[in-house]
Amino acid sequence: MSHRFPPLVVIVLSAVALAACGSSEIRPEEGPPLDANGQPIVQPVTIDGPQTGLEIDPDSLAGRAPRERVIYFDYDQSALRPEFLDIVARHGRYLAQNPDGRVRLEGHTDERGSREYNIALGESRAETVSRMLQLQGVGGDQVRTISYGEELPVDEAHNSEAWAKNRRVNVIYETSAALN
Amino acid sequence: MIAVSLVASPARAVIEIEITQGGDNAIPIAIVPFGGNGPDDTPADIAGIVSADLQRSGNFAPLNRQDLVATPVSGDRPRFANWRLTGADFLLIGAVRSDGNGFAVEFQLYDVVQQSLMIGYRFPVTDQTFRSVAHRIADEVYEEILGVPGAFNTQIAFVSVEGRTGDRTYRLELADADGEGAREMLKSPTPILSPSWAPDGVRIAYVSFEDRTRSAIYIQDRERGVREKVVSREGINGAPSFSPDGQRLALTLSEQGSPDIHVLDIASGRLTRVTDNAAIDTEAVWLDDETIVFTSDRSGGPQIYEVPVRGGRARRVTFDGKYNASPTVSPDGSTIAFVHGVDGRFQIASIDRASGVFRTLTQGTLDESPTFSPNGQMILYATEKNGRGTLGAVSLDGNVVQSLTLDDGSFREPAWSPYAE
Numbered sequence: 001m002s003h004r005f006p007p008l009v010v011i012v013l014s015a016v017a018l019a020a021c022g023s024s025e026i027r028p029e030e031g032p033p034l035d036a037n038g039q040p041i042v043q044p045v046t047i048d049g050p051q052t053g054l055e056i057d058p059d060s061l062a063g064r065a066p067r068e069r070v071i072y073f074d075y076d077q078s079a080l081r082p083e084f085l086d087i088v089a090r091h092g093r094y095l096a097q098n099p100d101g102r103v104r105l106e107g108h109t110d111e112r113g114s115r116e117y118n119i120a121l122g123e124s125r126a127e128t129v130s131r132m133l134q135l136q137g138v139g140g141d142q143v144r145t146i147s148y149g150e151e152l153p154v155d156e157a158h159n160s161e162a163w164a165k166n167r168r169v170n171v172i173y174e175t176s177a178a179l180n
Numbered sequence: 181m182i183a184v185s186l187v188a189s190p191a192r193a194v195i196e197i198e199i200t201q202g203g204d205n206a207i208p209i210a211i212v213p214f215g216g217n218g219p220d221d222t223p224a225d226i227a228g229i230v231s232a233d234l235q236r237s238g239n240f241a242p243l244n245r246q247d248l249v250a251t252p253v254s255g256d257r258p259r260f261a262n263w264r265l266t267g268a269d270f271l272l273i274g275a276v277r278s279d280g281n282g283f284a285v286e287f288q289l290y291d292v293v294q295q296s297l298m299i300g301y302r303f304p305v306t307d308q309t310f311r312s313v314a315h316r317i318a319d320e321v322y323e324e325i326l327g328v329p330g331a332f333n334t335q336i337a338f339v340s341v342e343g344r345t346g347d348r349t350y351r352l353e354l355a356d357a358d359g360e361g362a363r364e365m366l367k368s369p370t371p372i373l374s375p376s377w378a379p380d381g382v383r384i385a386y387v388s389f390e391d392r393t394r395s396a397i398y399i400q401d402r403e404r405g406v407r408e409k410v411v412s413r414e415g416i417n418g419a420p421s422f423s424p425d426g427q428r429l430a431l432t433l434s435e436q437g438s439p440d441i442h443v444l445d446i447a448s449g450r451l452t453r454v455t456d457n458a459a460i461d462t463e464a465v466w467l468d469d470e471t472i473v474f475t476s477d478r479s480g481g482p483q484i485y486e487v488p489v490r491g492g493r494a495r496r497v498t499f500d501g502k503y504n505a506s507p508t509v510s511p512d513g514s515t516i517a518f519v520h521g522v523d524g525r526f527q528i529a530s531i532d533r534a535s536g537v538f539r540t541l542t543q544g545t546l547d548e549s550p551t552f553s554p555n556g557q558m559i560l561y562a563t564e565k566n567g568r569g570t571l572g573a574v575s576l577d578g579n580v581v582q583s584l585t586l587d588d589g590s591f592r593e594p595a596w597s598p599y600a601e
Contacts, residue, residue, distance in 0.1 A: 035308075042354055043405025044364045076481075104393060113526055114506035114519045114548055115593065116374060116419040116432065117475055117482055120439045120460040123416050146394060147416060151371035154345055158546065158567060 062173030066090040069171040078124035092136025102174040107147040110163035122147030206241035210268035215253030216275030229314035233332040238580025254286045260295040331553040335597040337375045342589035375595045378422045385420035421465045430464035475505040500538045510556045517550040541578045551596045560594045
């Protein structure tokens with residue numbers, strides 16, 4: 001439905017209606033500068049990717065490291081479960097014998113609760129493994145930690161099986177390290 | 181149940197806003213389609229946008245268009261007796277007029293019961309600003325009737341994720357507060373986390389994992405597309421939050437052992453440690469320029485605490501339940517909202533700082549990342565629906581609930597902008 005009036009009539013009618021109550025205010029433009037779509041300006045930034053993992057040479061330090069490289073945790077816990085002590089110990093011995101070996105410990109959590117608290121929880125899990133390795137004589141410079149919290153689930157289902165798989169520390173051998 | 185589908189700009193497909201629960205005492209208002217001699221192709225239905233805004237607030241019940249008894253436009257004298265019969269307490273009429281070399285939108289808001297004009301304004305408008313002028317009109321109506329500023333002409337930032345394990349795309353996006361026009365601010369193959377607005381509404385801080393071996397906190401200027409890596413230490417670089425004066429960033433670092441709250445002076449790059457504790461301290465937000473609210477598990481499980489930014493003794497704020505995290509402070513500082521975990525469910529709850537009264541606001545099982553609207557009336561949060569991340573909104577009294585769904589991919593971590601300076 002359209003309403004068209006001669007401009008003069010419009011101005012007079014508006015003036016009468018508004019003057020009666022004294023509020024014929026003209027509001028200036030305000031707010032942020034707008035783009036061609038009438039929205040606040042956004043200049044996007046793109047980070048290149050994906051950067052998928054490199055093939056690991058089986059004869060390299062990384063390739064000969066112990067095979068089991070995932071350590072699982074209980075809900076809201078960062079203490080090592082007894083069944084994983086042996087796996088961590090094997091990595092500890094290997095790294096102590098190969099001082100050029102470098103590992104990155106990636107801590108992860110399940111999706112429940114707050115994201116940044118989960119970053120802290122994942123870091124705490126990675127730190128637990130890091131301390132265990134260093135108790136075996138692994139040098140502090142051989143181990144780095146990073147926590148992804150709940151951001152990189154291996155199973156995206158919303159159930160207890162998926163959550164158990166996602167609460168983990170991945171032991172990742174840096175591939176650039178040369179073999180002894 | 182009312183569903184309003186809104187078509188977004190080409191940057192993104194459809195965001196659907198669904199009002200799943202309306203307010204009990206919504207005010208009836210008649211909003212008449214704007215008349216006038218605007219551009220032949222008026223790019224937006226102004227009355228429709230105002231109506232959808234007011235309806236989403238939960239405070240208003242706009243009349244259906246077929247129930248409008250007449251179609252007066254800006255400048256007409258309404259026949260109040262007829263409008264009273266519709267049950268409307270208020271009447272909004274308007275028009276688009278040519279205004280010398282451009283156009284202007286004018287409107288009048290009437291009190292139907294008092295039969296009087298409440299406000300009447302005229303806004304210059306261009307093809308590009310129709311939507312934002314419509315939101316400003318909704319803000320004016322909201323404030324005139326309720327005495328509280330509206331927050332319709334604002335933005336939301338959020339993180340979206342597409343794809344599966346090993347091949348995900350993360351985006352930091354911005355959309356209008358009504359879900360329109362989502363557009364990309366940052367795109368990355370690695371996680372983006374914890375967007376936080378500066379009070380200028382232009383800079384946003386966030387965490388990025390793009391370096392793979394170490395996380396980093398960036399500050400990005402959305403208008404210029406320029407960003408700066410401000411912190412990247414060994415361990416956690418997390419939970420950035422701009423101070424009210426915009427000069428400092430509270431954040432979490434674990435370089436010296438356990439996660440602790442630090443404050444970065446942005447101009448000088450100087451870091452000051454605020455908490456020093458063997459437990460987890462993280463998720464700092466500012467109550468005011470002198471006080472930080474944060475999550476700590478120093479008592480066993482995560483709880484909310486307050487601490488002076490200069491350091492000192494932390495005061496515990498939450499005592500209900502074993503899991504309270506991810507605090508956010510209302511603009512007036514009176515209320516803290518947070519994630520409350522109970523019996524394996526995670527919901528949004530609030531606590532009144534003066535009285536200590538605790539209240540659960542949502543009924544989900546995976547609700548997280550609460551953020552206040554800049555007028556303090558609504559809380560936007562992340563939730564899960566049909567296995568996908570969506571956004572929900574709830575009024576502070578828990579009465580009005582809405583959900584926002586992206587047509588594909590998942591939403592998370594909403595952050596409602598401040599008012600533009």
